Every structure is written in C-alpha cells, then in structure tokens.
Amino acid sequence: MMLRAPLCRSLCKWVPRRWWHAISLGLVTYITCTFVFTGHYYKNRQIATDSEAQPPDGLPRFIINSDSESKQMIKTNDSAVQSLVLKEKTFNASLAENHNQPNAKFNDDDGNDADDVDDSNEMKPREAAAENKRDIEKVKHEEVIAQPEEEQYPPLVFGDEGQGQMGEPVHIDEVNLHGDEKEKYKTGFSNNDFNEYASNLISVDRRLPDMRDPLCRNLTYPDPLPATSVIICFLNEAWSVLIRSVHSVINRTPPHLLKEIILVDDGSSHENLKKPLEIYMSKFPKVKILRNMQPEGLMRARILGAKFASGKILTFLDSHIECTADWLPPLLMRISMNSTRVVWPAIPGIDRKTFAFKTNVDAKVLQVGIFTWSLVYTWETPRLEDRATPISPVKSPTMPGGLFAIDRDFFFHIGTYDDGMSFWGAENVEISFRIWMCGGSIELIPCSVVGHIFRSRNPNSGGANSGKWTRNTLRTAVVWLDEYKHFYSRVSGRKLVNYGDVSARLQLRQRLQCRSFQWYLENVYTTAFLPKRATLSGLIHSNNNASFCIHGEYDQMNRLVLIRKCEKKYFHNQVFYVMPNDELRLISNCMDIGKGRPILYPCHRMKGNQDIRYTKNRTIYHPPSNTCLTWSKESDKPDFRGCDGGTRQEWFWEKVPWTDV
Numbered sequence: 001m002m003l004r005a006p007l008c009r010s011l012c013k014w015v016p017r018r019w020w021h022a023i024s025l026g027l028v029t030y031i032t033c034t035f036v037f038t039g040h041y042y043k044n045r046q047i048a049t050d051s052e053a054q055p056p057d058g059l060p061r062f063i064i065n066s067d068s069e070s071k072q073m074i075k076t077n078d079s080a081v082q083s084l085v086l087k088e089k090t091f092n093a094s095l096a097e098n099h100n101q102p103n104a105k106f107n108d109d110d111g112n113d114a115d116d117v118d119d120s121n122e123m124k125p126r127e128a129a130a131e132n133k134r135d136i137e138k139v140k141h142e143e144v145i146a147q148p149e150e151e152q153y154p155p156l157v158f159g160d161e162g163q164g165q166m167g168e169p170v171h172i173d174e175v176n177l178h179g180d181e182k183e184k185y186k187t188g189f190s191n192n193d194f195n196e197y198a199s200n201l202i203s204v205d206r207r208l209p210d211m212r213d214p215l216c217r218n219l220t221y222p223d224p225l226p227a228t229s230v231i232i233c234f235l236n237e238a239w240s241v242l243i244r245s246v247h248s249v250i251n252r253t254p255p256h257l258l259k260e261i262i263l264v265d266d267g268s269s270h271e272n273l274k275k276p277l278e279i280y281m282s283k284f285p286k287v288k289i290l291r292n293m294q295p296e297g298l299m300r301a302r303i304l305g306a307k308f309a310s311g312k313i314l315t316f317l318d319s320h321i322e323c324t325a326d327w328l329p330p331l332l333m334r335i336s337m338n339s340t341r342v343v344w345p346a347i348p349g350i351d352r353k354t355f356a357f358k359t360n361v362d363a364k365v366l367q368v369g370i371f372t373w374s375l376v377y378t379w380e381t382p383r384l385e386d387r388a389t390p391i392s393p394v395k396s397p398t399m400p401g402g403l404f405a406i407d408r409d410f411f412f413h414i415g416t417y418d419d420g421m422s423f424w425g426a427e428n429v430e431i432s433f434r435i436w437m438c439g440g441s442i443e444l445i446p447c448s449v450v451g452h453i454f455r456s457r458n459p460n461s462g463g464a465n466s467g468k469w470t471r472n473t474l475r476t477a478v479v480w481l482d483e484y485k486h487f488y489s490r491v492s493g494r495k496l497v498n499y500g501d502v503s504a505r506l507q508l509r510q511r512l513q514c515r516s517f518q519w520y521l522e523n524v525y526t527t528a529f530l531p532k533r534a535t536l537s538g539l540i541h542s543n544n545n546a547s548f549c550i551h552g553e554y555d556q557m558n559r560l561v562l563i564r565k566c567e568k569k570y571f572h573n574q575v576f577y578v579m580p581n582d583e584l585r586l587i588s589n590c591m592d593i594g595k596g597r598p599i600l601y602p603c604h605r606m607k608g609n610q611d612i613r614y615t616k617n618r619t620i621y622h623p624p625s626n627t628c629l630t631w632s633k634e635s636d637k638p639d640f641r642g643c644d645g646g647t648r649q650e651w652f653w654e655k656v657p658w659t660d661v
Helices: 004-014 019-054 079-098 114-122 123-133 131-145 179-192 214-218 239-251 277-281 298-308 329-337 407-415 427-437 464-478 484-492 503-511 517-523 568-572
Strands: 062-066 228-234 258-265 286-293 313-317 321-323 341-345 367-371 375-378 406-409 439-452 536-542 549-550 561-565 575-578 590-594 597-601 620-622 627-630 639-642 651-655
Touching: 019 597, 079 517, 123 517, 214 407, 228 298, 239 258, 239 277, 258 298, 258 439, 258 464, 277 286, 277 536, 286 298, 298 313, 298 407, 313 407, 329 406, 329 439, 367 427, 367 439, 406 407, 427 439, 427 517, 464 484, 464 503, 549 568, 561 597, 597 639
Parallel strands: 228 258, 228 313, 258 286, 341 439
Antiparallel strands: 062 286, 313 406, 321 439, 341 406, 367 375, 536 549, 536 575, 536 651, 549 561, 590 597, 620 627, 627 639
C-alpha cells in the first residue's frame, strides 16, 4: 500500500487527465466484451457438444429408431423435429419401393453426386449446432443420403441369387484373391472371427433345407398361440450377417405370431450400423431399433430389449443366426401349456469359414446344456432311452444364453438377468440355475431348429473379457452354489472375492423361495459329477517311486494321462476319484483307453473303454482287455499291458477329502 500511492501520483503527474478517461473507458469496454464473447462461445460449444453426445430432445441413454409408430414414442414439442420425422417418413417410403433391386440406388440419386456433396458441405455440423440443433441432425441425414450405397455397407444379395443356397458351403480360395479383395477377406475374418467375405456372396434370403426330424413335419399346433417379441442384441455385427438374421426371422415366422423384432445396438461403432441400418429397416414395420450410447454388456442390452417388448413371449436370438422352417410354433406351444417353461431350439452349427449349414438334426446328435465345475457352459448328449420319442422335448440342466424363449411375465418374475454382470459370460449358467431352482424348467425342443455361427473367440472383447467373465462366474457361485461354491473356488483357482454387490440377488433368491443347489444336482443335473459320491479320492502314487503320481495333462478331452512329480502345482490334475460305477476320473473327464494308452475322455457311463478299476492288489485294472496300467522305464507315458504283479503296475492312494480339493 505504501508503494502503490506514490506510483499512482507519479503516473498522474506525467499522464494528462483526459488520457486517463480514455484508458478507463477502453478497459471497461474490453472487459465487458470479453465476458460477453466468452459466455456466448461456451454456450454455443455446449450446444454443439450436447447435440453430438446426447440424443435430441433430452432422450435417455438409449435412442429409439424404427418405423413411424415407434418414432411417435419420442416426446418432443419441437415442431422442427416433427417436420424432420415427417420428411424421413417420406424418404423411407420412397426407399422401400426399390430396395429389393440388387443394384438399386437412393431415389434422390440422379447419377450426379455433386449436388448432394455441395448440400452436405453447405454448413459444418458444429457450426450448425451452434445456431440450431435441428440443423445438425438435418445435415447428418443429408450426408448419409449423399454417400453412394457401397460406401455405407457391402452390397446385399437378395432372393434366389448368390451362392450358398440350401445351406451349401461357399469356398473362398484366398490364394486367388489379390489387392483390395484379399484385404477385404482378411479384414472380415479379423473383425468377426468368421468369413464375412463369403457371407457377402450369400443371399440374405437364402433357401435352407428342412433339417428337422421327419416326425416333426406332421405335427400341428393349437390355435391361437401367443405372439412373440424377438430380441436380437448386436455389437459391431457384420452387415450381411445381421441382415440375414433378421430376414430369416421375417421369412420363416408366421406373421400373426411375430409381434415385433427389437434390435438392440449395444454401442456399435461401425458406421453402417447407424443411420444406414435405420434406413434399411424402415421398410419393415415390425422392426424397431434401440441403441445404447456405449457398450453396456450383453445382459443389460437384453434387459433393455425386454423392457420395451410388448409380446407375451420374449424370444432372444443372437445376431449371427438363421431360422429354419416352422422354428417358432414348437417353442410357443410348450410355453402356452405352462408359462414357467423356458424353451430353446436345436442349434446346428453354421460353419464360420464356408457358412455351410448342417443338413439334419436327429436324436443322435442333439445335445443338452450342462456345465463344468469351473462354471463353463458345455454340452452333453442325452440318453435315447430317457426320451419317449425322438422328437420329445428334453429337459436341459442349462441352456445357451442367446437362443431361448420365455414368458415375459415369468422373465421379470425370476429377475431377468443379473445386471451386475459385465460384458458377457456365465449368464447362461446363472439364469439356468435360477430358472430351475426358482420354480421353472428348461427344455430343448428338437422340432425347432435355428442355425448359429459358433466362433472361436469374441471379436469385440479385445482380449479384455477374461477378468469380467471371472467376475461373472464368481457372482454365480456366491449366489447359487451354496456349500459347493468352495469346491468351485478350489477347482477353478479363483478366490471368492471382488465379485461386486450381490445383496440384491440374494434377496431375490430369498423372496422367490428358491430351492437349494443340492436339490438341483439331485433332481435336474443328475449326471453331474458329485465329489461327495466318490468312494475314494486323492493322489495316485507309483509304488516303484512314491514321489511320482498319475497326472492328467489338462482335464480335457483326448489329453494324455502321464506320470509327473507329485506337486501342489498340479494338484487338480492329480486328484482322481473312484466312482460307484467303477469310473476312474478327474473332475471333468474319465480315464479311457485309446490305442492302449490311458487318455481323458468325457464320461459316458457305458463302461467299455472306461471300465477301469482300482483293485485290492493295488493295480489299475481294465477287465475287458485283462490289462493293467504300467509305468515303463523308457517313458513318462504309461500304458496298459498284461498284468505281471511288478512294482511298475502297483499304485497306492494318498487320500484327499473332496472338501480339501
């Protein structure tokens, strides 16, 4: 303060008074303009940002895009937005007239794209948003129309054209592809883990053989059956595969049984799945599109679709399927007879390389769903003697998470999906446990056939799903396995931690008065391996050298049985169980004889090669061949040889209770 006063007096002495008036006025004007301009700038910037980050008119985190009826669900008082909707209706109507022509172009395409390009460049989206949010949507809409069709998505093949008719394979010789075509081929496989290049050559309406058991073709179904809402969730699905999935539903479903098809886009980034998809689907009045702004995960996406569905029955399908003749009535009939039934179709594979379709579904190849003790979904062939006829519904302990039908009220009654699960994985096992334990049942319906592309990996996970899958299985174990959750933990090597808040799921189980997991094992999955049923369990040491044990080279099909050092590192691969039916097994597979050597193979309960017994003489004996398991000096691979009573055929057990495994 002492320095400031002399400084001001010195300045006033040297600067004339009239100059001070001018300087003061200039400073005030500058400050005022700065505040006004800055406020205006940030206001316009926020408008532009909001217009890109949010759906218009303050919609929630998902957008509804579909036919005219569903567009009316968007509440708005903006007459400009209403006029945009009317304009798009007119455009969609004109598009429907020529969309089925293989070489069709948009009706406003007069062969000269220059006028369209000029229109799209007339005003930049961000500049337009600063003036009016309606204009940015208009510009985006015009940009989509202006681009040639082939830039929006690969051209589609319709009707009886194209390759792969009647489910025949499409063979692509990569060696003969060059330049851009070879790059398309590689990119298609990389993006999808199936041959998108081949898919683009196949009609989206391709004809398929009737691959049902012949007995199914004589069945009739009662009238009326309830209508269904088909829910298909997708994330960056290949264009032709997604369109073919929708076409197969529409082409092979009786119209009066199809209430609607709800496509749930779980945050796709592919441009052709945005406005081009809306334009394409606008010709189908029953197709509606819901969009998550970002990937929410398979479970939450399906829950979203279920909430918007209006059909009495919900039918969930994957986005890479093809329905076959009369696929829907058998499913609806079983649910109409009992609303607590959850049903799923026979699912032959569509070859991911050639798109060849399996041409028959008979009783010998049908498989129901089961699970491993690591809570991995897998398959099992039911015994024919357990079925009244080859086409009788089959009770299934678990079911695929992406292809099933369920009464809508029952779906919400049992708690939909566990929305605390992330991405995908274990939801099929979890919902299966819940259905059975909480008052429902699951059936495989042989007369309903839906083909599915089985992939070796999920191309959208980016390799980051393993941790989420583990978390999902942990949630399943903690909520539903009761005392068996500790066995799951020890078998899988996963500690029962970091699975999130499951209090709501535990309360749901209590509210529904669900049965115990022991009841499920005794009444539903009766062929499940129960370690408590074993007459003997533990490590099998060689009497020739007690520091070596029988070891399963991974608990998987066709893996060898070896001799290894007895180490805790291999604990779960060295704990064998003797079952009451004389099976000698690890947790998932039985010891089997393959070409004289012991291997691991799925337990089939038919003895034969799996009739392997531990005797009082400490031998591991195979009665049909009268041979004993022998550890030869030359190899760590034992084999079955004539029994000679030597130490290399003697084995003793280190007992390990199953609760300690």
